[in-house]
Amino acid sequence: MNTRGLRSQLKDSVPVAGLCPQGSYGIQDSLRSGFTSVKNELLPSHPLELSEKNFVLNQDKMNFSTLRNIQGLHAPLKLQMEYRAARQIQRLPFLQSSNLALDTLRGSDDTIGFEDILSDPAQSETMGEPHMMVEYKLGLL
C-alpha cells in the first residue's frame, strides 16, 4: 500500500483516539472500540476511505446548498429539521433500524447501492448481547 499518496489526505486536526478516549475513567475502552493504532487514525488505509466515509454527508451538503440557491434559506432549514426528526426514530439498542423515514427524505429508498447488498445487519454472524446493550445505552452499566 502506498502511504505517500495518502498523506495528502492527512488533516490538520484529526481526533486521535489515544488522547481523548471514549471509555469511562478516561482510558481506552479496548473491549468496545478495540486496540488503538495512531497510524490508522491519521492515515486512511485506502485512497477512497475518506471520500466513502463522508459520501452521504457531502451529497447532503451539496443538495442543501443547491436547494438554498434555488428556493431560499427556508427550504434546507425545514428539510434539515425533518432529517433530525427522522434520525431519532430508532428501535431498541441492539436492533438495526431500517431508517425508512430518513431514506424516503433523502430519496434513496428507490435506489440500490452496495450498502444494501453487502454487510446486511440481518445476516451478520455476530450479535450484541441485548441486555448488556440496553444497560449500556441507559447508562446503567
Place this chain on the structure above:
Amino acid sequence: KWSVIMPTLIRSVGTNIPRVSKFRGISDGVILGADTRATDDMVVADKNCRKIHHIAPRIYCCGAGVAADAEIATQMMASNVELHTLNTGRPPLVAMVTRQLKQMLFRYQGHMGSSVIVGGVDVTGAHLYSVYPHGSYDKLPFLTMGSGAAAAVSVFEDRFKANMELDEAKRLVRDAITAGIFCDLGSGSNVDLCVITAAGAEYLRGYDRPAGKGKREGQYRYKPGTTPVLTKTQTPLSLDVVYETVQMMDTE
C-alpha cells in the same frame, strides 16, 4: 442503427476485449457482440462465460475488465433500472442506465475496474454508449472495448457503413469478434451476439464457434525399436566417503 460490442472479461485485472459496432438497418436496432473467454493473467479461467448482461428487456450491457466488478455493476444497474421503471411507470432509457453507471464508476475513481458498453432501444431510438472505469463515456455509431478492441475496431473501420442490413451487420460483428479471438490472447472461444430491436432482444449464445479443438490427423506413437542403438558405453562414477555422522534415534 446496429451496434455491436464485444467485451472480454478477466478474473483479475488484465486485458479484455469487447467490441461494438453499430449499424443502421431497415429497422433501427443494436447488435452487441462478445467473446466468451475469461482469463486470470495468462490462464483461461472460463472458456464459455457470459459477457452480455441483461439490464432491461431492450437494454443489454457488455462488461469488460475485472469480471467481478463488471458483474456486480451490471446487476446493480439492472436492479436500479427495475426500481426506476416501477417508480416512473415508463420503460427505461439507455441514457439513464449510462448516467447511473458513470456516476457509480466515478464515485469509485477507477478502483472499480469495469468498462461497460451499454446498448439498447428505447422510446427515442437505438443508442450505444461506452463507459470507461473512471467514469467517462462515449456515444458513437460503433464502439469496441477491451484488449481486443484494436483488432475489432480495425474490422469496423474497414467495413462499417451506415444503414446496413441485419444479416450484413451480424456478419460484420461476427468478423470483428473473430478478429479479436484470433489476434488477441485475452479473447477466445465463441462469439455471442445480442440483437436488440424495438420488437425485443434476441440473445444468440454461441452464434459462432471459430476456435474449436482440432482433430489429430495421424498416429504419433513410434514402435519400440524404431531408433536403433549403435553403441553403448558404461562409465562407473567413483565416489569416496568424505564425511560420516551417526545420529541416535530417540527410541525411548
